Amino acid sequence: MPQILCDLDGVLLDFITPAMQLHNADPSIVTSWDIHSILGITHEQFWKPINRGGQRFWTDLPEYPWCDELVGLIEKIDPDWHVSTSPSRSHNSAAGKVKWLQKKFGPKFRRYMLGESKHLFANQDSVLIDDNEQTIQRFNECGGFGVLFPAKWNSLHRLKDPIRYVKKQLQGS
Secondary structure, three states, rough: OOOEEEEOOOOOOHHHHHHHHHHOHHHHOOOOOOOHHOOOOHHHHHHHHHHHOHHHHHOOOOOOHHHHHHHHHHHHOOOOEEEEEEOOOHHHHHHHHHHHHHHHHHHOOOOOOOOHHHHOOOOOOEEEEOOOOOHHHHHHOOEEEEEEOOOOOOOOOOOOHHHHHHHHHHHHO
């Protein structure tokens, strides 16, 4: 049985819409994770209003409509699945993400890993579901099986049914 790791932002949660709202910008213009360049501002300018939002920005991120369906699919394959998420540089990001997870999955939920080095968990029995192509590539290079989650900012942006795609990929893992 594979050990499944699932990303949070861009897979289960919508980071883009609230972040773009803070910049009075249309979320549909986001076609890469290089959002500050799309907006024509610096990295620091992009993160400033998000950081001002503190933990609440992160705990209030909305679920995507497919969140529960994807979690259900994952739990059928691996009841002991884990969330693997990269917090921003602000300590509020990590704390807010943990609060969101415990609000969603209960106060005793501890099956999460915070950090950008997801490849460290790669092995022949591990699967990572993530929307970042570089993260998936690195995970695969380190011996894991990465499933790129379809999103507007990656090469699978044309796929209309992300759950169907992920299900098909997981059946082949």
